[in-house]
Amino acid sequence: MSWLQHVNVKVYARTAAPDLTPAIDIFHRWIQSEYGDHLLLDVADYRHVPAGPGVILVAHEAIYGLDEAGHQLGMLYNRRTRVAGEAADAIGLSWREALAACAQLEKEPEFGGELQFDGAVAEVFVNDRRLAPNDEATAERLRAELQPIAEQVLGSGCELRRLGEQRDRIGFLCRGGQELSVADAQSRLSG
Amino acid sequence: MKVSNGSWSELLADKVPADLAAEIDVFENEIALKRQDRIDDRVFAETRLRRGVYGQRYDNGHRHDGLQTRELDFPEKLTKGPDTAWDAPGMQRIKIPFGGLNAEQIEVLADLSEEYSDGISHITTRQDVQLHFIHVADTPDLMRRLAAVGITTREACGNSVRNVTACPIAGVCHTQAFDVTPYADAMARFLLGHPDVQDFGRKFKIAFSGCRHEACGLVRLHDMGAIAVTRQVDGKAERGFELYVGGGLGSVPHQAKLLEDFVVPDELLPMAQAISRVYARLGEKKNRAAARIKFLIAKLGVDEFRRLVREERATLAEDPRWTDYMEGAEEFAESPLADGSSASRDGAAHSDNGAADYATWLEDNVYRQRQAGYSTVTVALPLGDITASQMRALADIARRYTRETVRTTVEQNIVIRWVPDGRLAELYGELAAADLAASGAGTIVDITSCPGTDTCKLGIASSRGLAAELRERLLAKSYELDASVRGLRIKVSGCFNSCGQHHVSDIGFYGVSRKRNNITVPHFQVVLGGQWQENAGSYGLAIGAVPSRRIPDAVDTITSRYLADRDGDESFQDFIQRVGKADLKGMLEGLSDVPTYEVDASYYSDWGDPRVFTTGDMGIGECAGEVVAPIDFQLTAAEREAFEAQLHQESGHLEKAARTAYGAMVNAAAALLRYHHGGELPTGSANGSGDHDQVVAAFRTDLYDTELFFDPFAKGKFGAYLLKASSHDSADYDEDGVRQLIEESQLFIEAAHACYARLADEAALV
Ligand code: SF4
Numbered sequence: 001m002s003w004l005q006h007v008n009v010k011v012y013a014r015t016a017a018p019d020l021t022p023a024i025d026i027f028h029r030w031i032q033s034e035y036g037d038h039l040l041l042d043v044a045d046y047r048h049v050p051a052g053p054g055v056i057l058v059a060h061e062a063i064y065g066l067d068e069a070g071h072q073l074g075m076l077y078n079r080r081t082r083v084a085g086e087a088a089d090a091i092g093l094s095w096r097e098a099l100a101a102c103a104q105l106e107k108e109p110e111f112g113g114e115l116q117f118d119g120a121v122a123e124v125f126v127n128d129r130r131l132a133p134n135d136e137a138t139a140e141r142l143r144a145e146l147q148p149i150a151e152q153v154l155g156s157g158c159e160l161r162r163l164g165e166q167r168d169r170i171g172f173l174c175r176g177g178q179e180l181s182v183a184d185a186q187s188r189l190s191g
Numbered sequence: 192m193k194v195s196n197g198s199w200s201e202l203l204a205d206k207v208p209a210d211l212a213a214e215i216d217v218f219e220n221e222i223a224l225k226r227q228d229r230i231d232d233r234v235f236a237e238t239r240l241r242r243g244v245y246g247q248r249y250d251n252g253h254r255h256d257g258l259q260t261r262e263l264d265f266p267e268k269l270t271k272g273p274d275t276a277w278d279a280p281g282m283q284r285i286k287i288p289f290g291g292l293n294a295e296q297i298e299v300l301a302d303l304s305e306e307y308s309d310g311i312s313h314i315t316t317r318q319d320v321q322l323h324f325i326h327v328a329d330t331p332d333l334m335r336r337l338a339a340v341g342i343t344t345r346e347a348c349g350n351s352v353r354n355v356t357a358c359p360i361a362g363v364c365h366t367q368a369f370d371v372t373p374y375a376d377a378m379a380r381f382l383l384g385h386p387d388v389q390d391f392g393r394k395f396k397i398a399f400s401g402c403r404h405e406a407c408g409l410v411r412l413h414d415m416g417a418i419a420v421t422r423q424v425d426g427k428a429e430r431g432f433e434l435y436v437g438g439g440l441g442s443v444p445h446q447a448k449l450l451e452d453f454v455v456p457d458e459l460l461p462m463a464q465a466i467s468r469v470y471a472r473l474g475e476k477k478n479r480a481a482a483r484i485k486f487l488i489a490k491l492g493v494d495e496f497r498r499l500v501r502e503e504r505a506t507l508a509e510d511p512r513w514t515d516y517m518e519g520a521e522e523f524a525e526s527p528l529a530d531g532s533s534a535s536r537d538g539a540a541h542s543d544n545g546a547a548d549y550a551t552w553l554e555d556n557v558y559r560q561r562q563a564g565y566s567t568v569t570v571a572l573p574l575g576d577i578t579a580s581q582m583r584a585l586a587d588i589a590r591r592y593t594r595e596t597v598r599t600t601v602e603q604n605i606v607i608r609w610v611p612d613g614r615l616a617e618l619y620g621e622l623a624a625a626d627l628a629a630s631g632a633g634t635i636v637d638i639t640s641c642p643g644t645d646t647c648k649l650g651i652a653s654s655r656g657l658a659a660e661l662r663e664r665l666l667a668k669s670y671e672l673d674a675s676v677r678g679l680r681i682k683v684s685g686c687f688n689s690c691g692q693h694h695v696s697d698i699g700f701y702g703v704s705r706k707r708n709n710i711t712v713p714h715f716q717v718v719l720g721g722q723w724q725e726n727a728g729s730y731g732l733a734i735g736a737v738p739s740r741r742i743p744d745a746v747d748t749i750t751s752r753y754l755a756d757r758d759g760d761e762s763f764q765d766f767i768q769r770v771g772k773a774d775l776k777g778m779l780e781g782l783s784d785v786p787t788y789e790v791d792a793s794y795y796s797d798w799g800d801p802r803v804f805t806t807g808d809m810g811i812g813e814c815a816g817e818v819v820a821p822i823d824f825q826l827t828a829a830e831r832e833a834f835e836a837q838l839h840q841e842s843g844h845l846e847k848a849a850r851t852a853y854g855a856m857v858n859a860a861a862a863l864l865r866y867h868h869g870g871e872l873p874t875g876s877a878n879g880s881g882d883h884d885q886v887v888a889a890f891r892t893d894l895y896d897t898e899l900f901f902d903p904f905a906k907g908k909f910g911a912y913l914l915k916a917s918s919h920d921s922a923d924y925d926e927d928g929v930r931q932l933i934e935e936s937q938l939f940i941e942a943a944h945a946c947y948a949r950l951a952d953e954a955a956l957v
Contacts (some may be wrong), residue, residue, distance in 0.1 A: 005195075039263060046311060065309075128193060128195050131194060
């Protein structure tokens with residue numbers, strides 16, 4: 001099992017936050033229709049919290065969220081359980097899950113096409129300060145694992161910028177140089 | 192669950208106090224034993240509860256998704272308590288004695304909320320912090336990280352002494368006799384893990400208040416409460432406490448009774464110990480529903496309880512901590528980081544943030560301290576929720592402006608104390624940058640709510656959903672509201688257990704359900720006229736149940752009526768008293784109709800939750816069932832009688848009130864019996880309500896002994912109310928007794944509604 005676990009990926013939305021109310025119905029419907037392969041448990045509504053978790057879908061393996069942290073709307077995939085394989089597998093799985101949820105949300109009729117995601121921008125960070133303390137050594141280690149995957153998805157000219165301050169979780173904002181749809185990002189990641 | 196679990200132990204070895212480290216190691220070992228199935232479920236459940244590791248909704252492994260009940264097929268097949276799945280997310284309650292937090296603690300809470308929970312720290316109505324969606328296996332490391340900054344979760348839940356609360360403005364308040372902070376702290380430390388508090392039948396809540404007349408400590412709704420008082424001895428002011436016992440909200444609220452009118456500080460801890468010992472010895476253990484100390488005191492009478500406590504006190508072996516823990520209490524004083532400035536508090540200095548908003552915030556959220564030049568600022572949190580980033584911003588602010596003097600409040604907010612007046616505008620700017628500068632603290636938009644059906648296993652209706660909806664609507668018109676309405680408080684509980692403290696708000700609600708058009712519909716009971724002041728001096732009474740969908744209209748109706756008919760400066764409590772409950776009930780009557788599902792499906796789901804409230808009924812396709820069953824009428828009639836009992840009580844006719852309340856219960860029981868027996872009362876019981884004894888006897892054999900009437904969680908508690916009342920004469924009740932009987936009759940009728948819903952569901956399945 002890799003040292004890298006609990007990888008979070010937030011794919012940014014292109015649009016400013018629309019009213020997130022429809023997400024409540026949508027996520028409940030995902031539970032009914034057994035979206036994905038996670039054990040989906042419940043929906044929690046944090047729309048009342050400014051720049052908060054928005055609306056979340058709690059699964060055993062992860063929490064999906066239409067997240068508004070930093071006043072930046074995005075689909076956050078927050079991995080809770082361990083992932084087998086190498087570090088690249090852990091990053092790849094979280095990124096794939098985030099993109100898949102984006103693709104599904106873009107299709108949901110309630111948002112009327114208003115909710116679109118940008119396949120070219122994603123935050124990738126590690127939600128465990130013990131496994132991945134926010135220091136230079138870990139940053140280099142994480143960058144080394146992340147760079148090839150980011151290039152695979154976003155292209156070789158992509159930029160990785162260290163996120164936040166020292167007490168934040170360690171992570172990078174990955175930004176591609178070109179326009180990229182969610183579908184294209186998905187196909188590059190699986191390619 | 193975290194891959195890093197176990198590894199914090201080593202890292203924090205020199206930071207975690209040895210006793211807490213050992214305690215957490217023990218818990219970790221118990222988890223290991225439970226994984227090997229070597230600990231009984233019930234024992235493990237109480238073990239984790241005593242560490243604040245609590246269950247959460249759906250942890251029995253089943254959840255209705257709106258279409259069907261699904262089994263939640265968790266990978267681990269273990270349990271962490273009776274009928275409680277190991278992998279099911281749970282809640283971690285974190286005790287914060289007197290609400291006091293420093294910057295480092297705030298930062299650690301932020302980290303934990305991100306890494307183990309969903310990024311939100313939730314402030315509770317008892318100054319705790321709660322984190323949700325936690326895996327039980329993560330809890331030992333979570334506890335270590337807390338212990339490293341001086342926080343314990345020990346005895347945060349379970350049958351133990353819960354968080355010791357105190358006024359959040361203790362020490363800076365104008366009306367206080369003295370600062371109760373060091374005494375609350377001493378009490379929390381002394382009773383934590385004390386052998387005399389390990390054998391309670393139920394939880395035990397303690398509060399401290401600095402004065403009698405304000406609300407902050409809410410002493411009178413606690414199992415034990417202390418109010419600071421002074422007396423003159425040889426021309427010097429001597430400190431002491433009025434000590435109260437036996438208060439509590441819950442399904443049957445009790446006002447605490449005065450036990451001692453002056454307890455000197457050195458006697459405070461031994462008195463608490465003596466009270467604990469009497470409660471542990473004589474309190475109910477088997478029947479949880481009657482195990483709080485309020486029931487013991489009601490049974491014995493406060494005079495006898497006082498005698499027993501004094502007797503117990505005399506037998507206690509001297510403990511040096513009684514006085515050691517009080518050392519320095521008189522001298523205790525927080526200090527500011529910087530000198531108070533005489534600079535202006537007005538908005539001109541900060542026009543770039545919006546002078547009007549700043550002025551409103553100053554008015555609502557800023558309290559001028561008794562120490563000239565300093566203010567206490569309330570950070571108003573929506574539904575008590577705060578993100579990790581906001582917590583970090585708060586920690587920075589606490590360091591920059593104060594000596595980290597931050598406290599949580601029972602109104603689910605946070606206060607920052609000792610802010611120099613001259614820096615208020617600057618502080619406002621920093622709070623605004625972190626989205627923490629919402630005004631409206633302590634006003635009608637600052638709604639308190641328990642977790643309700645969002646996460647609580649006992650929740651009936653969505654208290655948070657309703658609170659969020661009301662907040663949004665009221666915020667939209669907040670500036671237009673008359674000051675008299677704007678100053679009202681709203682509190683919401685998801686069920687009769689009252690965790691949202693609805694009994695002590697101007698306008699309170701608690702979740703109930705009603706069978707309408709053959710489908711279960713979420714409702715809230717409306718409770719009006721509770722008193723927040725005088726340490727929660729009086730409780731409101733239920734006026735009637737309104738469908739959840741119509742509660743915003745109910746708020747509009749109530750507040751408009753208050754505005755229109757208010758007599759001069761009349762308070763809301765006085766207005767409620769004057770208008771009378773009959774009139775108020777009439778006012779809400781038009782709101783209780785429920786259209787059929789086809790006409791308006793929204794009535795059949797709860798706020799913020801699109802699932803149909805009870806889909807078992809939907810399954811039988813009776814959405815168009817306009818025909819009202821006789822039992823609906825009969826239960827409604829019983830409710831009306833319970834209401835009439837309130838009116839009799841108000842007009843001083845106690846015996847008549849008791850008779851009517853009991854009659855309401857009997858009629859509700861008769862309605863259920865008829866339903867259960869296909870329309871007829873069973874042989875031997877009378878057809879009308881005339882022969883109460885026969886109805887009660889039939890209720891006992893057919894519905895109580897068979898456990899058909901039992902609530903899934905409260906079990907036989909509500910049925911026992913009828914059986915108990917049947918053995919009392921109406922003339923036996925005093926004022927408190929009548930009040931309690933009326934509360935019990937309302938709860939019995941609620942339980943009858945719930946039982947009817949269950950029986951109907953079962954019949955539909957057959
Ligand atoms: S009042 Fe009821 S729903 Fe709310 S937290 Fe308490 S037990 Fe749960």
